[in-house]
Amino acid sequence: MTHKSKSWTRIKNLGKIKKDLDLAKLFKKDDTRGRSFNASIADLELDFSKSIISKKALLEFEKLAKELNLQSKIFDLLQGKIANNTEKRSVGHVWLRSKNFRPKSILGVSEIDAVQTSFLDFSDKVRAGVIKGFTGEHFTDVVNIGIGGSDLGPAMVYQALGYSHDGKIKCHYVSNIDELEISTVLRKLNPAKTLIVVTSKTFTTSETLKNAAYAKNWLVQSLGDIATKFHFVAISANSRESQKFGIEPDKIFPFWDWVGGRFSLLSSVGLSIAIGYGSEVFTALQKGASKVDQTLTIIDYKTNAAFIHAVINIWNLNILKLNSLAVIPYSSALSRFPAYLQQLWMESNGKSVDKQGRAVKLATCPIIFGEPGTNSQHSFFQLLHQGTNVIPVEFIIVKENQGRDSLFHKSLIANALAQSFVLAFGKSKKELKEEKTVDDLISHKEMKGNRPSMILTIPKVDAVNLGELIAFYETSVIIQGLLLNINSFDQWGVELGKKTAEKMLNALQNDEKLDFDSGTNNQIKGFRN
Incomplete structure (x- = not known):
């Protein structure tokens, strides 16, 4: 100790x-x-x-x-x-950018290069106009929908490098479960020219899925249901839920449970950076990180x-x-x-x-x-x-x-x-x-x-x-x-807040008897009216 x-x-x-x-x-x-x-x-x-x-x-x-x-x-x-003892997980974000540290025994490590080649090839094809939208238009905008590590890192890097790179394709970042944020972003864009990247390791994050559903409705109203296959990409470890949403298997790019959200920037989570500025910029980020590693x-x-x-x-x-x-x-x-x-x-x-x-x-x-x-x-x-x-x-x-x-x-x-x-x-x-x-x-x-x-x-x-x-x-x-001697790789405080928010939402949507503290009960009653 x-x-x-x-x-x-x-x-x-x-x-x-x-x-x-x-x-x-x-x-x-x-x-x-x-x-x-x-x-x-x-x-x-x-x-x-x-x-x-x-x-x-x-x-x-x-x-x-x-x-x-x-x-x-x-x-x-x-x-x-x-290293993450409470979730019984290894911690391997370093392996994404430093090959010399990759242990052969960990599930998924052998897939790193193939996954990176896949999503960087996708980004290059989007930039070149080879991958197009449903109507045959080239993509001019990317909307990255995520929260926490799925948003803060990519958004920070995109802004930082915007002063020295002319973004061929503009990237926009939506994170908050506030309709004003996503509606403000989408109303400026042309659905036929917009690619939407949904970033969620589990594909169950409530804020992200709510925003993704909003974006899907916006797209479908303009182009029809079939457009989802052309305009949506998932960054997720949960391929099944991503496909249920309507995303094509070849547009689902995984990352692994040994990559924590706040350490995930240089995984497929950084796809928007590669689309915005080019795959060579993404690999240069990895090169810099590896020098420190x-x-x-x-x-x-x-x-x-x-x-x-x-x-x-x-x-x-x-x-x-x-x-x-x-x-x-x-x-x-x-x-x-x-x-x-x-x-x-x-x-x-x-x-x-x-x-x-x-x-x-x-x-x-x-x-x-x-x-x-x-x-x-x-x-x-x-x-x-x-x-x-x-x-x-x-x-x-x-x-x-x-x-x-x-x-x-x-x-x-x-x-x-x-x-x-x-x-x-x-x-x-x-x-x-x-x-x-x-x-x-x-x-x-x-x-x-x-x-x-x-x-x-x-x-x-x-x-x-x-x-x-x-x-x-x-x-x-x-x-x-x-x-x-602390676990730097879990976040149970965040998890409890998510679960409690679900209870609060249920309470706001019905008239059942409230059993929270009197202060919380009073707030809920105020929003029920």
Whole structure:
């Protein structure tokens, strides 16, 4: 158990040394900190110099990883041993993009290449106009219907790469069980030129099926029942239910139960990306992710950015008692990345029991939020600088200017660096007095600083680097889960909510006696009228 290990005891004791919890003092003590507190993974660079952590603490986390056999646990995961113990499943999203890790003994692994060839060939034929709609029209639009991992990842990538790729076919993403969302998307489209991709592992997800039925009705009203065979595709492990819906067997692309929804982006779930931007873009995403995957087999704890990122987040949560995290991409292309990361991280590690079902003794996951910079500076950064809650910040910046005007890009980077600097060092009363600030305003303008942040730099927003960014956070989340001895691959809280919603829907649709709490009963009565 992590909290009982010798290394964790030493880590806790290091958290009591106040001089090592002051960024100004840490930088003054070590003039190489700005260079030495940097690590890389693939083409990504992590600057953690403004994290409130000492070299000694990082060394103790290395010892903790060895004491808890982290490397052995990663090997077990890669080899297909049960990692999702509550559902008795292997965890194999890495196998989708890194052939060298594929175990021969796991059911479905031998099918990976054939399935990928099949759905990428389909995407190429749609783009080339070989596969057409019922009336013989070329497809101009794709509507991806899914929720959670079937939506957040593909939608994030499609937006991110839209700045550097002219989408030959436009992709639209529908997830919420809100008629306004799907009706707004569909009313702008021509049914004869629209391909609908229904993404659901089980093909039983209520939100997805409700939206799929709505889209089917929209299509059939215009083109007739037979059009379903031409205009619908399923991404699902449940071929039987997909066919019952009316989808042709050759338009059903599977993925496996060892691919969790929030880790499924680089499976057939990413079909919309391949149709929108081309199969070569999809495989470039996989190439980038694989570059990070290759670091899993031998983790150099001193230099591996994903490991360092993981342990600093554990430190922030449990030693500094900072329970939130702001993720701020200084790139409009990455504006949907925080939402994607919320599911990846919070659904994975938002757990209160360990793998053995015992109540955890350590905090497991921060509350994650974020918006792009510089927009976020003008919304919630006031709280980050002067609020009563200290919230660590992760800045994601892009090295290469992908626009035409270099001043735009330099201004963007300058703002990110300025925020990191001010969070760390603030503005003292002494400095304000020296600047002849009016006395009545000094306390209002004072910024005490010592607020931690990290800067993650990616070379540019292209498919390879985006694949690396995705795999970087996947790796960090998994390492955190392994060190904390929690199951990062189930989501029972989500499942209970789904089942309870079914009961609520039944209650709203009939006049039977209600037996919920009085508050819920009152709400239901209000909607029955």
